[in-house]
Amino acid sequence: MKILVAVKRVIDYNVQIRVKEDNSGIVTDNVKMSTNPPDDNAIEEAVKIKESGKATEVVAVTVGEEKAQETVRKALAVGADRGIHVKTDGILEPLAVSKILQKITEKEKPNLVFMGKQAIDDDCNQTGQMLSALLNWPQATFASKIEVKDNKLEVTREIDEGLETIEINTPAIVTCDLRLNEPRYASLPNIMKAKKKPIEEILASDLGVDTAPRLEQIKVEEPPKRKAGIKVASVAELVQKLKNEAKVI
Protein backbone atom coordinates (compact mmCIF):
# COMPACT_ATOMS: atom_id res chain seq x y z
CA MET A 1 0.00 0.00 0.00
CA LYS A 2 1.19 3.46 -0.86
CA ILE A 3 0.28 6.62 1.04
CA LEU A 4 0.54 10.13 -0.38
CA VAL A 5 0.62 12.88 2.23
CA ALA A 6 0.04 16.53 1.36
CA VAL A 7 1.79 19.15 3.50
CA LYS A 8 1.52 22.93 3.51
CA ARG A 9 3.95 25.60 4.65
CA VAL A 10 2.28 28.17 6.91
CA ILE A 11 3.23 30.82 9.46
CA ASP A 12 4.25 28.99 12.63
CA TYR A 13 1.35 28.46 15.00
CA ASN A 14 3.12 30.32 17.82
CA VAL A 15 3.61 33.52 15.84
CA GLN A 16 1.30 36.44 16.55
CA ILE A 17 0.51 37.48 12.99
CA ARG A 18 0.44 41.10 11.83
CA VAL A 19 -1.77 42.69 9.22
CA LYS A 20 0.07 44.69 6.53
CA GLU A 21 -0.33 48.44 6.86
CA ASP A 22 -1.88 48.73 3.41
CA ASN A 23 -4.45 46.03 4.33
CA SER A 24 -3.33 43.86 1.41
CA GLY A 25 -2.60 40.80 3.54
CA ILE A 26 -0.52 39.40 6.38
CA VAL A 27 3.16 40.18 6.98
CA THR A 28 5.21 37.09 6.06
CA ASP A 29 8.70 38.60 5.62
CA ASN A 30 11.08 37.46 8.37
CA VAL A 31 8.33 35.47 10.04
CA LYS A 32 8.94 31.91 11.24
CA MET A 33 7.30 29.36 8.96
CA SER A 34 6.51 25.71 9.73
CA THR A 35 4.51 22.79 8.47
CA ASN A 36 0.78 23.21 9.06
CA PRO A 37 0.30 21.39 12.42
CA PRO A 38 -2.33 18.79 11.43
CA ASP A 39 -0.24 17.98 8.33
CA ASP A 40 2.44 16.82 10.78
CA ASN A 41 -0.17 14.44 12.21
CA ALA A 42 -0.91 13.21 8.68
CA ILE A 43 2.77 12.43 8.03
CA GLU A 44 3.12 10.77 11.44
CA GLU A 45 0.14 8.52 10.82
CA ALA A 46 1.39 7.48 7.39
CA VAL A 47 4.84 6.68 8.78
CA LYS A 48 3.29 4.70 11.65
CA ILE A 49 1.22 2.66 9.19
CA LYS A 50 4.35 1.96 7.20
CA GLU A 51 6.25 0.96 10.36
CA SER A 52 3.44 -1.46 11.24
CA GLY A 53 4.07 -3.20 7.91
CA LYS A 54 0.75 -2.17 6.36
CA ALA A 55 2.21 0.32 3.89
CA THR A 56 5.24 0.09 1.67
CA GLU A 57 5.84 3.68 0.70
CA VAL A 58 5.08 7.16 2.03
CA VAL A 59 5.35 10.04 -0.44
CA ALA A 60 5.15 13.64 0.80
CA VAL A 61 3.87 16.32 -1.57
CA THR A 62 3.64 20.06 -1.26
CA VAL A 63 2.36 22.74 -3.61
CA GLY A 64 3.88 26.20 -3.42
CA GLU A 65 6.82 28.50 -3.82
CA GLU A 66 10.51 27.55 -3.58
CA LYS A 67 10.65 27.49 0.21
CA ALA A 68 7.61 25.23 0.54
CA GLN A 69 10.08 22.43 -0.12
CA GLU A 70 11.21 22.73 3.53
CA THR A 71 7.99 21.03 4.59
CA VAL A 72 8.70 18.06 2.30
CA ARG A 73 12.26 17.87 3.62
CA LYS A 74 10.89 17.80 7.16
CA ALA A 75 8.47 15.00 6.21
CA LEU A 76 11.42 13.04 4.79
CA ALA A 77 13.29 13.55 8.06
CA VAL A 78 10.50 11.90 10.06
CA GLY A 79 10.10 8.91 7.79
CA ALA A 80 8.59 9.71 4.40
CA ASP A 81 10.47 7.90 1.60
CA ARG A 82 10.48 10.52 -1.12
CA GLY A 83 9.01 13.88 -1.93
CA ILE A 84 7.28 15.84 -4.64
CA HIS A 85 7.31 19.61 -4.88
CA VAL A 86 4.81 21.16 -7.23
CA LYS A 87 6.23 24.61 -7.85
CA THR A 88 3.97 27.56 -8.23
CA ASP A 89 3.95 31.23 -7.36
CA GLY A 90 1.14 33.44 -6.27
CA ILE A 91 -2.11 32.81 -4.46
CA LEU A 92 -3.49 29.30 -4.57
CA GLU A 93 -7.00 28.57 -3.44
CA PRO A 94 -7.96 25.14 -2.08
CA LEU A 95 -9.80 24.36 -5.33
CA ALA A 96 -6.58 24.87 -7.31
CA VAL A 97 -4.55 22.85 -4.82
CA SER A 98 -7.02 19.99 -4.98
CA LYS A 99 -6.84 20.00 -8.80
CA ILE A 100 -3.06 19.84 -8.63
CA LEU A 101 -3.23 17.04 -6.07
CA GLN A 102 -5.68 15.22 -8.33
CA LYS A 103 -3.03 15.21 -11.09
CA ILE A 104 -0.37 13.99 -8.68
CA THR A 105 -2.69 11.30 -7.35
CA GLU A 106 -3.49 10.09 -10.86
CA LYS A 107 0.23 9.89 -11.57
CA GLU A 108 1.32 8.29 -8.28
CA LYS A 109 -1.71 6.03 -7.82
CA PRO A 110 -1.60 5.89 -4.00
CA ASN A 111 -4.15 3.83 -2.06
CA LEU A 112 -4.53 6.58 0.49
CA VAL A 113 -4.10 10.34 0.53
CA PHE A 114 -3.67 11.97 3.94
CA MET A 115 -3.52 15.64 4.87
CA GLY A 116 -4.40 17.93 7.78
CA LYS A 117 -8.07 18.75 8.23
CA GLN A 118 -7.48 22.48 7.94
CA ALA A 119 -4.63 24.89 7.33
CA ILE A 120 -4.11 27.32 10.16
CA ASP A 121 -3.50 30.28 7.84
CA ASP A 122 -6.62 30.57 5.69
CA ASP A 123 -8.69 28.23 7.95
CA CYS A 124 -10.59 27.03 4.85
CA ASN A 125 -10.98 23.32 5.65
CA GLN A 126 -11.65 22.38 2.00
CA THR A 127 -8.76 20.71 0.17
CA GLY A 128 -9.22 17.10 1.31
CA GLN A 129 -12.94 17.07 0.64
CA MET A 130 -12.44 18.74 -2.76
CA LEU A 131 -9.80 16.22 -3.78
CA SER A 132 -12.09 13.43 -2.67
CA ALA A 133 -14.89 14.86 -4.82
CA LEU A 134 -12.68 15.28 -7.88
CA LEU A 135 -11.49 11.66 -7.60
CA ASN A 136 -14.91 10.37 -6.54
CA TRP A 137 -13.20 8.64 -3.61
CA PRO A 138 -14.62 8.21 -0.12
CA GLN A 139 -13.57 10.77 2.47
CA ALA A 140 -12.96 10.53 6.20
CA THR A 141 -12.56 14.04 7.57
CA PHE A 142 -11.42 15.14 11.06
CA ALA A 143 -9.90 11.72 11.80
CA SER A 144 -8.79 11.07 15.38
CA LYS A 145 -8.24 7.32 14.95
CA ILE A 146 -7.43 5.21 11.89
CA GLU A 147 -7.44 1.43 11.71
CA VAL A 148 -6.17 -0.18 8.52
CA LYS A 149 -8.00 -3.39 7.54
CA ASP A 150 -7.10 -5.00 4.19
CA ASN A 151 -8.71 -2.77 1.60
CA LYS A 152 -10.64 -0.77 4.12
CA LEU A 153 -10.09 1.81 6.80
CA GLU A 154 -12.09 2.23 9.96
CA VAL A 155 -11.90 5.87 10.91
CA THR A 156 -13.12 7.66 14.03
CA ARG A 157 -14.10 11.22 13.22
CA GLU A 158 -14.41 14.12 15.64
CA ILE A 159 -17.77 15.76 15.03
CA ASP A 160 -19.64 18.48 16.93
CA GLU A 161 -21.84 15.96 18.73
CA GLY A 162 -18.98 13.65 19.78
CA LEU A 163 -17.42 10.86 17.76
CA GLU A 164 -18.47 9.08 14.58
CA THR A 165 -17.01 5.88 13.17
CA ILE A 166 -17.13 5.10 9.46
CA GLU A 167 -15.64 2.44 7.24
CA ILE A 168 -14.28 3.48 3.88
CA ASN A 169 -12.94 1.40 1.01
CA THR A 170 -9.58 2.33 -0.44
CA PRO A 171 -8.57 4.29 -2.37
CA ALA A 172 -9.64 7.02 0.00
CA ILE A 173 -8.86 10.44 1.42
CA VAL A 174 -8.35 11.06 5.13
CA THR A 175 -8.05 14.51 6.72
CA CYS A 176 -6.35 14.38 10.08
CA ASP A 177 -7.22 15.95 13.39
CA LEU A 178 -4.60 17.10 15.87
CA ARG A 179 -5.56 14.32 18.26
CA LEU A 180 -4.78 11.53 15.79
CA ASN A 181 -1.27 11.01 17.16
CA GLU A 182 1.75 12.75 18.64
CA PRO A 183 4.08 13.77 15.78
CA ARG A 184 7.70 12.76 16.40
CA TYR A 185 10.65 15.09 16.20
CA ALA A 186 13.27 14.55 13.55
CA SER A 187 16.59 13.35 14.94
CA LEU A 188 19.77 14.97 13.66
CA PRO A 189 20.97 11.78 11.86
CA ASN A 190 17.57 11.48 10.19
CA ILE A 191 17.67 15.14 9.14
CA MET A 192 21.05 14.43 7.52
CA LYS A 193 19.71 11.28 5.85
CA ALA A 194 16.67 13.15 4.59
CA LYS A 195 18.94 15.45 2.60
CA LYS A 196 19.77 12.48 0.38
CA LYS A 197 16.19 11.40 -0.19
CA PRO A 198 14.85 12.42 -3.61
CA ILE A 199 12.42 15.31 -4.14
CA GLU A 200 10.90 15.48 -7.59
CA GLU A 201 10.19 19.01 -8.78
CA ILE A 202 7.22 19.58 -11.02
CA LEU A 203 6.04 22.90 -12.44
CA ALA A 204 2.37 23.45 -11.74
CA SER A 205 2.08 25.01 -15.19
CA ASP A 206 3.11 21.64 -16.71
CA LEU A 207 0.14 19.89 -15.12
CA GLY A 208 -2.44 21.62 -17.28
CA VAL A 209 -4.46 22.88 -14.33
CA ASP A 210 -6.14 26.27 -14.20
CA THR A 211 -4.99 27.72 -10.88
CA ALA A 212 -6.18 31.29 -11.39
CA PRO A 213 -7.84 32.65 -8.24
CA ARG A 214 -11.62 32.84 -8.27
CA LEU A 215 -11.78 34.92 -5.15
CA GLU A 216 -10.65 38.48 -4.84
CA GLN A 217 -9.24 39.41 -1.45
CA ILE A 218 -10.42 43.00 -1.25
CA LYS A 219 -8.78 43.77 2.08
CA VAL A 220 -7.45 42.27 5.26
CA GLU A 221 -8.02 44.09 8.53
CA GLU A 222 -7.31 43.61 12.18
CA PRO A 223 -10.38 42.48 14.07
CA PRO A 224 -11.94 45.04 16.40
CA LYS A 225 -10.00 45.17 19.66
CA ARG A 226 -11.68 44.35 22.95
CA LYS A 227 -11.57 47.19 25.38
CA ALA A 228 -9.20 46.59 28.27
CA GLY A 229 -10.74 44.84 31.26
CA ILE A 230 -9.94 45.05 34.94
CA LYS A 231 -8.46 42.75 37.54
CA VAL A 232 -10.63 42.04 40.53
CA ALA A 233 -9.18 41.39 43.97
CA SER A 234 -11.49 38.65 45.19
CA VAL A 235 -14.13 36.14 44.21
CA ALA A 236 -16.73 38.19 46.06
CA GLU A 237 -15.88 41.26 44.00
CA LEU A 238 -16.04 39.19 40.81
CA VAL A 239 -19.52 37.88 41.57
CA GLN A 240 -20.70 41.36 42.57
CA LYS A 241 -19.40 42.80 39.25
CA LEU A 242 -21.03 40.03 37.22
CA LYS A 243 -24.32 40.55 39.00
CA ASN A 244 -24.52 44.33 39.25
CA GLU A 245 -22.19 45.78 36.62
CA ALA A 246 -22.22 43.30 33.71
CA LYS A 247 -25.66 42.00 34.71
CA VAL A 248 -25.00 38.56 33.21
CA ILE A 249 -25.85 36.30 36.17
Added chain:
Amino acid sequence: MAVLLIAEHNNKELKPFTLNAATAASQIDSEVHAVLIGHNSVDAAKKLSELPVIKKVLNVEAPHYENFTAENFSPVIIKLAENYSHIVCSANTFGKNLMPRIAAHLDTSQVSDIIKVIAPDTFLRPIYAGNAFATIKSKDSKKCVTIRPTSFDPCESTGGSAPIENIEGSEEFSNTKFIKREEIKSDRPELGTARIVVSGGRGMQSGDNFKLISEVADKLGAAIGASRAAVDAGYISNDHQVGQTGKVVVPDLYIAIGISGAIQHLAGMKESKIIVAINKDGEAPIFSVADYGLEADLFEALPKFMEELNKLNTIQK
Protein backbone atom coordinates in the same frame (compact mmCIF):
# COMPACT_ATOMS: atom_id res chain seq x y z
CA MET B 1 -31.59 33.46 -8.74
CA ALA B 2 -32.49 32.04 -5.36
CA VAL B 3 -30.30 30.81 -2.52
CA LEU B 4 -30.33 27.14 -1.53
CA LEU B 5 -29.85 26.45 2.18
CA ILE B 6 -28.82 22.95 3.22
CA ALA B 7 -30.67 22.18 6.45
CA GLU B 8 -28.91 20.41 9.27
CA HIS B 9 -31.12 18.13 11.36
CA ASN B 10 -31.23 14.82 13.21
CA ASN B 11 -34.08 13.31 11.11
CA LYS B 12 -36.61 14.50 13.70
CA GLU B 13 -35.77 18.11 14.40
CA LEU B 14 -33.78 20.90 12.88
CA LYS B 15 -30.39 21.53 14.44
CA PRO B 16 -30.52 25.02 16.02
CA PHE B 17 -27.79 26.43 13.76
CA THR B 18 -29.98 25.89 10.70
CA LEU B 19 -31.87 28.97 11.92
CA ASN B 20 -28.70 31.06 12.02
CA ALA B 21 -27.68 29.87 8.57
CA ALA B 22 -31.18 30.73 7.30
CA THR B 23 -30.70 34.30 8.52
CA ALA B 24 -27.42 34.58 6.62
CA ALA B 25 -29.04 33.07 3.52
CA SER B 26 -31.84 35.64 3.68
CA GLN B 27 -29.26 38.44 3.80
CA ILE B 28 -27.82 37.21 0.49
CA ASP B 29 -31.20 37.09 -1.28
CA SER B 30 -34.80 37.23 -0.12
CA GLU B 31 -35.69 34.12 -2.15
CA VAL B 32 -34.39 31.33 0.08
CA HIS B 33 -35.19 27.68 -0.59
CA ALA B 34 -34.06 24.97 1.78
CA VAL B 35 -33.25 21.35 1.09
CA LEU B 36 -33.63 18.71 3.77
CA ILE B 37 -32.00 15.37 3.04
CA GLY B 38 -32.68 12.59 5.52
CA HIS B 39 -34.48 9.38 6.33
CA ASN B 40 -37.98 9.38 7.87
CA SER B 41 -37.32 13.05 8.30
CA VAL B 42 -40.60 14.60 7.20
CA ASP B 43 -41.17 16.14 10.66
CA ALA B 44 -37.94 18.07 10.34
CA ALA B 45 -38.99 19.16 6.84
CA LYS B 46 -42.25 20.47 8.28
CA LYS B 47 -40.37 22.49 10.89
CA LEU B 48 -38.23 23.89 8.11
CA SER B 49 -41.34 24.98 6.21
CA GLU B 50 -42.41 26.99 9.26
CA LEU B 51 -39.38 29.30 9.12
CA PRO B 52 -40.79 32.53 7.66
CA VAL B 53 -37.59 33.27 5.70
CA ILE B 54 -37.88 29.99 3.74
CA LYS B 55 -39.97 30.27 0.56
CA LYS B 56 -39.84 26.62 -0.46
CA VAL B 57 -38.69 23.33 1.07
CA LEU B 58 -37.22 20.51 -0.99
CA ASN B 59 -37.57 17.22 0.84
CA VAL B 60 -35.43 14.22 -0.04
CA GLU B 61 -35.77 10.98 1.89
CA ALA B 62 -34.03 7.63 1.55
CA PRO B 63 -32.44 5.13 3.95
CA HIS B 64 -28.93 6.01 2.81
CA TYR B 65 -29.43 9.60 3.95
CA GLU B 66 -29.95 8.63 7.58
CA ASN B 67 -26.39 9.40 8.65
CA PHE B 68 -25.64 12.57 6.69
CA THR B 69 -22.77 11.07 4.68
CA ALA B 70 -21.29 13.78 2.45
CA GLU B 71 -20.70 11.32 -0.40
CA ASN B 72 -24.47 10.63 -0.48
CA PHE B 73 -25.62 14.21 0.10
CA SER B 74 -23.46 15.98 -2.47
CA PRO B 75 -24.96 14.46 -5.68
CA VAL B 76 -28.45 15.55 -4.57
CA ILE B 77 -27.35 19.14 -4.12
CA ILE B 78 -25.29 19.20 -7.30
CA LYS B 79 -28.41 18.20 -9.25
CA LEU B 80 -30.37 21.04 -7.66
CA ALA B 81 -27.58 23.59 -8.03
CA GLU B 82 -28.42 24.77 -11.55
CA ASN B 83 -31.45 26.62 -10.21
CA TYR B 84 -29.54 28.54 -7.59
CA SER B 85 -26.97 31.33 -7.40
CA HIS B 86 -25.74 30.39 -3.91
CA ILE B 87 -25.54 27.23 -1.86
CA VAL B 88 -25.13 27.81 1.86
CA CYS B 89 -24.92 25.85 5.09
CA SER B 90 -23.45 26.14 8.57
CA ALA B 91 -19.68 25.98 9.01
CA ASN B 92 -19.83 23.26 11.63
CA THR B 93 -18.55 19.71 11.18
CA PHE B 94 -21.62 18.86 9.07
CA GLY B 95 -21.15 21.73 6.63
CA LYS B 96 -17.36 21.62 6.65
CA ASN B 97 -17.48 17.97 5.64
CA LEU B 98 -20.08 18.45 2.93
CA MET B 99 -19.73 21.83 1.20
CA PRO B 100 -16.25 21.46 -0.36
CA ARG B 101 -17.41 18.26 -2.07
CA ILE B 102 -20.22 20.23 -3.69
CA ALA B 103 -18.00 23.19 -4.55
CA ALA B 104 -15.38 21.01 -6.25
CA HIS B 105 -18.05 19.33 -8.41
CA LEU B 106 -19.41 22.72 -9.39
CA ASP B 107 -15.89 24.03 -10.01
CA THR B 108 -16.47 26.81 -7.51
CA SER B 109 -14.01 28.28 -5.04
CA GLN B 110 -15.80 27.98 -1.70
CA VAL B 111 -15.97 30.85 0.76
CA SER B 112 -15.69 29.24 4.21
CA ASP B 113 -16.95 30.36 7.58
CA ILE B 114 -18.29 33.84 6.79
CA ILE B 115 -19.17 36.18 9.64
CA LYS B 116 -20.90 38.89 7.58
CA VAL B 117 -22.68 39.26 4.26
CA ILE B 118 -21.39 42.50 2.73
CA ALA B 119 -23.01 41.98 -0.69
CA PRO B 120 -24.35 38.89 -2.45
CA ASP B 121 -20.84 38.27 -3.82
CA THR B 122 -18.78 39.77 -0.98
CA PHE B 123 -18.26 38.36 2.49
CA LEU B 124 -16.24 38.93 5.64
CA ARG B 125 -14.42 35.94 7.07
CA PRO B 126 -11.85 35.41 9.80
CA ILE B 127 -8.42 34.04 8.88
CA TYR B 128 -5.43 33.09 11.04
CA ALA B 129 -7.60 31.95 13.94
CA GLY B 130 -9.56 35.18 13.87
CA ASN B 131 -6.47 37.38 14.18
CA ALA B 132 -7.41 39.01 10.90
CA PHE B 133 -10.63 39.55 8.98
CA ALA B 134 -10.57 39.21 5.19
CA THR B 135 -13.11 40.77 2.85
CA ILE B 136 -13.55 38.28 0.01
CA LYS B 137 -15.35 38.81 -3.30
CA SER B 138 -16.28 35.70 -5.25
CA LYS B 139 -16.00 35.84 -9.03
CA ASP B 140 -17.59 32.41 -9.53
CA SER B 141 -21.03 32.43 -11.14
CA LYS B 142 -22.28 29.98 -8.52
CA LYS B 143 -21.22 30.54 -4.94
CA CYS B 144 -20.71 27.97 -2.21
CA VAL B 145 -20.64 29.63 1.20
CA THR B 146 -20.44 28.24 4.72
CA ILE B 147 -21.68 30.37 7.58
CA ARG B 148 -20.31 30.80 11.07
CA PRO B 149 -23.60 30.31 12.89
CA THR B 150 -22.71 32.29 16.01
CA SER B 151 -22.17 35.41 13.89
CA PHE B 152 -25.82 35.49 12.77
CA ASP B 153 -28.95 35.61 14.89
CA PRO B 154 -31.34 32.70 14.54
CA CYS B 155 -34.36 33.46 12.32
CA GLU B 156 -37.94 33.17 13.54
CA SER B 157 -38.88 29.52 13.81
CA THR B 158 -42.65 29.73 13.43
CA GLY B 159 -45.29 31.49 11.37
CA GLY B 160 -44.16 30.44 7.92
CA SER B 161 -45.85 27.90 5.68
CA ALA B 162 -43.56 27.24 2.75
CA PRO B 163 -44.65 24.53 0.31
CA ILE B 164 -42.81 21.22 0.69
CA GLU B 165 -41.83 19.56 -2.57
CA ASN B 166 -40.68 15.95 -2.46
CA ILE B 167 -37.81 15.26 -4.82
CA GLU B 168 -35.90 12.18 -5.90
CA GLY B 169 -32.59 11.36 -4.31
CA SER B 170 -29.49 9.92 -5.93
CA GLU B 171 -27.93 6.49 -5.79
CA GLU B 172 -26.08 5.35 -2.71
CA PHE B 173 -22.30 5.84 -2.63
CA SER B 174 -21.16 2.35 -1.73
CA ASN B 175 -17.55 2.99 -0.67
CA THR B 176 -18.42 4.76 2.57
CA LYS B 177 -20.26 2.95 5.34
CA PHE B 178 -21.54 4.51 8.54
CA ILE B 179 -20.81 2.38 11.60
CA LYS B 180 -21.73 4.32 14.71
CA ARG B 181 -22.05 7.70 16.34
CA GLU B 182 -21.22 8.25 19.99
CA GLU B 183 -23.05 11.34 21.12
CA ILE B 184 -22.43 12.53 24.59
CA LYS B 185 -25.83 13.21 26.09
CA SER B 186 -26.11 16.00 28.58
CA ASP B 187 -28.89 17.89 30.31
CA ARG B 188 -26.85 21.05 30.06
CA PRO B 189 -27.37 23.61 27.29
CA GLU B 190 -25.55 23.01 24.01
CA LEU B 191 -22.09 24.54 23.99
CA GLY B 192 -22.62 26.36 20.69
CA THR B 193 -25.79 28.16 21.77
CA ALA B 194 -25.46 28.44 25.57
CA ARG B 195 -25.89 31.85 27.22
CA ILE B 196 -23.10 31.06 29.67
CA VAL B 197 -20.06 28.85 29.11
CA VAL B 198 -17.69 27.73 31.87
CA SER B 199 -14.45 26.34 30.45
CA GLY B 200 -11.50 24.55 31.99
CA GLY B 201 -7.95 24.19 30.76
CA ARG B 202 -4.75 22.41 31.57
CA GLY B 203 -4.80 24.12 34.98
CA MET B 204 -7.62 21.77 36.02
CA GLN B 205 -4.91 19.08 36.32
CA SER B 206 -7.29 16.12 36.00
CA GLY B 207 -10.63 14.96 34.65
CA ASP B 208 -11.89 14.52 38.20
CA ASN B 209 -11.27 18.16 38.94
CA PHE B 210 -13.69 19.09 36.15
CA LYS B 211 -16.45 18.36 38.65
CA LEU B 212 -15.59 21.76 40.16
CA ILE B 213 -16.49 23.23 36.77
CA SER B 214 -19.66 21.12 36.47
CA GLU B 215 -20.90 22.43 39.82
CA VAL B 216 -20.48 26.04 38.75
CA ALA B 217 -21.98 25.29 35.32
CA ASP B 218 -25.04 23.64 36.86
CA LYS B 219 -25.51 26.53 39.23
CA LEU B 220 -25.42 29.02 36.34
CA GLY B 221 -27.29 26.87 33.83
CA ALA B 222 -24.16 26.96 31.70
CA ALA B 223 -22.52 24.71 29.12
CA ILE B 224 -19.06 23.28 29.77
CA GLY B 225 -16.17 24.13 27.49
CA ALA B 226 -12.51 23.19 27.46
CA SER B 227 -9.23 24.19 25.91
CA ARG B 228 -7.49 21.87 23.48
CA ALA B 229 -4.87 21.14 26.16
CA ALA B 230 -7.55 19.80 28.50
CA VAL B 231 -9.06 17.63 25.75
CA ASP B 232 -5.66 16.36 24.60
CA ALA B 233 -4.83 15.46 28.21
CA GLY B 234 -8.00 13.37 28.34
CA TYR B 235 -9.70 15.46 31.05
CA ILE B 236 -12.85 15.83 28.95
CA SER B 237 -14.26 14.69 25.58
CA ASN B 238 -13.60 16.45 22.26
CA ASP B 239 -17.14 17.81 21.85
CA HIS B 240 -16.31 20.37 24.58
CA GLN B 241 -13.32 21.89 22.78
CA VAL B 242 -13.49 25.63 22.13
CA GLY B 243 -11.01 27.15 19.69
CA GLN B 244 -9.70 27.42 16.16
CA THR B 245 -10.19 23.73 15.43
CA GLY B 246 -13.01 23.17 17.92
CA LYS B 247 -16.18 25.16 18.42
CA VAL B 248 -16.62 28.90 18.22
CA VAL B 249 -18.82 30.22 21.00
CA VAL B 250 -20.26 33.68 21.58
CA PRO B 251 -22.06 33.49 24.93
CA ASP B 252 -23.11 36.44 27.08
CA LEU B 253 -20.64 35.20 29.69
CA TYR B 254 -17.54 33.07 29.16
CA ILE B 255 -15.64 31.97 32.26
CA ALA B 256 -12.14 30.66 31.50
CA ILE B 257 -10.67 28.70 34.37
CA GLY B 258 -7.06 27.53 34.36
CA ILE B 259 -6.79 28.42 30.66
CA SER B 260 -3.65 30.31 29.64
CA GLY B 261 -5.21 31.71 26.47
CA ALA B 262 -3.27 30.38 23.48
CA ILE B 263 -4.11 32.12 20.18
CA GLN B 264 -5.93 28.96 19.10
CA HIS B 265 -8.23 29.05 22.14
CA LEU B 266 -8.92 32.79 21.90
CA ALA B 267 -10.09 32.18 18.32
CA GLY B 268 -13.04 30.26 19.70
CA MET B 269 -14.24 32.60 22.44
CA LYS B 270 -12.97 36.14 22.18
CA GLU B 271 -16.20 37.46 20.66
CA SER B 272 -18.05 36.54 23.88
CA LYS B 273 -19.85 39.52 25.41
CA ILE B 274 -18.28 39.27 28.88
CA ILE B 275 -15.13 37.26 29.52
CA VAL B 276 -13.94 36.22 32.97
CA ALA B 277 -10.51 34.68 33.52
CA ILE B 278 -9.40 32.89 36.65
CA ASN B 279 -5.73 31.96 36.51
CA LYS B 280 -2.88 31.94 38.99
CA ASP B 281 -0.42 33.24 36.38
CA GLY B 282 -1.02 36.99 36.24
CA GLU B 283 0.86 37.19 32.93
CA ALA B 284 -1.36 34.63 31.17
CA PRO B 285 -2.55 35.96 27.77
CA ILE B 286 -6.16 35.14 28.66
CA PHE B 287 -6.15 38.28 30.85
CA SER B 288 -5.61 40.43 27.74
CA VAL B 289 -9.13 39.60 26.53
CA ALA B 290 -10.83 39.33 29.94
CA ASP B 291 -13.29 41.96 31.13
CA TYR B 292 -12.80 40.67 34.65
CA GLY B 293 -9.60 38.90 35.63
CA LEU B 294 -8.97 37.16 38.91
CA GLU B 295 -5.42 36.17 39.66
CA ALA B 296 -5.94 33.21 41.99
CA ASP B 297 -5.46 29.50 42.47
CA LEU B 298 -8.53 27.97 40.89
CA PHE B 299 -8.75 25.26 43.54
CA GLU B 300 -9.32 27.99 46.13
CA ALA B 301 -11.32 30.30 43.88
CA LEU B 302 -13.88 27.80 42.55
CA PRO B 303 -15.27 26.69 45.95
CA LYS B 304 -15.48 30.37 46.94
CA PHE B 305 -17.21 31.16 43.65
CA MET B 306 -19.85 28.50 44.46
CA GLU B 307 -20.27 29.98 47.95
CA GLU B 308 -20.81 33.47 46.54
CA LEU B 309 -23.25 32.19 43.90
CA ASN B 310 -25.18 30.38 46.62
CA LYS B 311 -25.53 33.67 48.49
CA LEU B 312 -27.32 35.31 45.56
CA ASN B 313 -31.10 35.43 45.80
CA THR B 314 -31.61 34.97 42.11
CA ILE B 315 -29.52 33.82 39.18
CA GLN B 316 -30.56 34.58 35.60
CA LYS B 317 -31.08 31.45 33.55
